[in-house]
Amino acid sequence: MVAVLFSYGCGKDAVRPSEDSQLATGALDRIEVIRSAYLIKDTGILQQQLDAKLAEDILKNISFNTAELSFTPRMVRITDEAIIVSLGWQGAWQLEKDKKLENRGVANLVLHRESMKLMQLEGDNPFLVPLEK
Numbered sequence: 132m133v134a135v136l137f138s139y140g141c142g143k144d145a146v147r148p149s150e151d152s153q154l155a156t157g158a159l160d161r162i163e164v165i166r167s168a169y170l171i172k173d174t175g176i177l178q179q180q181l182d183a184k185l186a187e188d189i190l191k192n193i194s195f196n197t198a199e200l201s202f203t204p205r206m207v208r209i210t211d212e213a214i215i216v217s218l219g220w221q222g223a224w225q226l227e228k229d230k231k232l233e234n235r236g237v238a239n240l241v242l243h244r245e246s247m248k249l250m251q252l253e254g255d256n257p258f259l260v261p262l263e264k
Contacts, residue, residue: 151209154209154214154244155207155209155214157214157247158207158214158216158242158247159204159207159216161180161242161247161249162202162204162216162218162240162242162249163202164176164180165177165180165181165249166200166202168180169189169193169198169200169258170198170199170200172193174190174193177189177190178190180248180249181248181249182243182248182249182250182251185249185250185251185252189258192258192259192260194226194260195224195225195226195260196225196226196227197224197225198222198223198224198225198260199222199223200220200221200222200223200257201220201221201222202218202219202220202257203218203219203220204216204217204218205217205218205219205237209244210244211244212243212244213241213242213243213244213250214241214242214244214247215239215240215241215242216239216240216242217237217238217239218237218238218239218240219235219236219237220235220236220237220238220255220257221233221234221235222234222235222257224260224261226260232260232261233261234255234261235255236254236255236256236257237254237255238252238253238254238255238256238257239252239253239254240252241253
């Protein structure tokens with residue numbers, strides 16, 4: 132009898148994530164795709180995932196040999212038109228064997244809600260190789 136009651140207790144439907152939760156997770160996943168494509172200089176993926184003007188700006192700044200870039204999401208805001216991911220970031224760009232530049236900052240990455248394309252960067256641009264001092 133206990134086994135029957137126990138099996139009924141485990142048969143409840145799983146809790147489904149809300150639409151906002153799914154949108155936030157999707158936005159974070161998309162930003163990871165963009166970050167990874169940037170690091171390996173995959174221009175095709177970047178052009179697919181970014182607004183045309185933003186893609187043009189980022190692609191002209193991939194003149195590094197190697198790069199490291201990490202994102203720490205702080206908050207996700209969802210509006211009727213956009214998903215805004217606020218994050219802190221740290222980056223290091225190797226330009227030549229003995230020349231490595233580092234930078235960090237905070238940014239809002241604005242994705243179009245329907246297409247999930249990155250439309251705009253507000254704040255410090257994590258995809259910009261810093262200038263030499």
